[in-house]
Amino acid sequence: MRDTAPVLVVTRLDDATADLVIGELHRRGVPVMRLDPGDFPDEVTLTVAFDASGPHGRIGTRTRTLDPATVRSVYWRRPRPYASGTGRTARWCADQARHGLGGILAALPGAHYVNHPWRNHDAEHKPAQLAVATRCGLRVPPTLITNEPEQARRFVAEQGPVVYKPLWNGDFADDDGRAMTVWIEDVPEDSADAGVSRTAHLFQKRLDKAADVRLTAVADRLFPVRIDGSPGIDWRRHYDSLTYRVVAAPPDVVRGVRAYLDRFGLVFGAFDFGIGLDGRWWMYECNPNGQWAWFPDDISRPVAVALADRLQQGG
Structure with missing residues (x-):
């Protein structure tokens, strides 16, 4: 694919996680367009035709324009909902936007998705996560x-x-x-x-645990981080007390995580594990679009680099 082919980042403006990846792509000279579907139709315009050559045309924001046929990769992060307002007409317009613009963004020819929005949706359901995890050999409480x-x-x-x-x-x-x-x-x-x-x-x-682990997966590159110091059950409530240490995941967990990603068709996943007192890892859940940018720079930067590699290479 041409070096001028853009990476499309689908997310809201205030997304610090996407900012790190966009910054890495900019350092490499990779063209990037950031688009929030929640800005449609006030700040996003759309004219796309379909024929034997596939979709082509124009999607524009206030500062950027691209032809959907030229997109090399899509980084699907956390866009705002399509605008609806109140009343039946507004809701109808939002549905048309979701299926029109949203349908085009999910069907860009030749684009590599991290992750495809439909794969994200499938993998967000916790019952499905638990069922797939056990089939992939991961322990679930x-x-x-x-x-x-x-x-x-x-x-x-x-x-x-x-x-x-x-x-x-x-x-x-x-x-x-x-x-x-x-x-x-x-x-x-x-x-x-x-x-x-x-x-x-x-x-x-409740697991009688020694520590927590956030394992961020970018395709076959895994970034397990041990989290210690939480005085409570939910470590997300105690960021000021936490310490982080990069660790190696056990071989059975590595196999299970990779099989899990394959089952859901994911490139990226943020897995939460607990380490029992016996050293075994137990999976709680996997957020297919989870956060990682709060980690210190020496931990978060390798994740940003791995994602930028994936988006730059287009697969």
């Missing part, structure tokens, strides 16, 4: 998904201690509209009350 309070109480009694995890970390606000985060929490046996029946809940046996 005993887990229950239910909306039956009596089954939840039984699981807590038999497997305790047990933690609760959200099945999806979507937007959530309290009654006053303030943004809220649902953290991983211990589940006392008497807390599995009638509220469980209102939706699906995930309960998981």
